[in-house]
Amino acid sequence: MDSIWENVAPVIGTALATIITFAITWAAAAFQRLTNIQIEAKHQATLHSALLTGASWAAAQYGGNASMQLQQIIDYARRSAPDAVAALKPSDAVLAKLAAAKLEQVTNPNVSPVIG
Numbered sequence: 234m235d236s237i238w239e240n241v242a243p244v245i246g247t248a249l250a251t252i253i254t255f256a257i258t259w260a261a262a263a264f265q266r267l268t269n270i271q272i273e274a275k276h277q278a279t280l281h282s283a284l285l286t287g288a289s290w291a292a293a294q295y296g297g298n299a300s301m302q303l304q305q306i307i308d309y310a311r312r313s314a315p316d317a318v319a320a321l322k323p324s325d326a327v328l329a330k331l332a333a334a335k336l337e338q339v340t341n342p343n344v345s346p347v348i349g
Contacts, residue, residue, distance in 0.1 A: 283314040288335035
């Protein structure tokens with residue numbers, strides 16, 4: 234009986250070490266995915282808030298000049314949320330669409346804007 238245990242113990246030890254290593258690696262990867270998702274959501278919320286604030290300001294400052302309003306909204310978002318812009322890396326086209334949607338939201342609060 235002792236000789237069987239002496240032969241099996243190293244195999245069991247190696248198997249257990251492999252299982253524990255796998256579990257730790259999986260848990261670390263799951264934690265990283267979760268925190269990256271939370272960080273990305275925070276950046277998205279920050280960017281949308283900056284765009285909405287910029288839209289309110291631009292609508293008040295530039296009246297009916299939509300082109301100037303949109304540029305000011307984008308500039309405001311880039312200045313007030315630089316970390317979010319750097320992390321999310323939205324293209325100019327995406328920022329323009331988001332700015333237009335936020336401007337529509339501010340100037341026509343009863344209309345639900347569709348981005349697309």
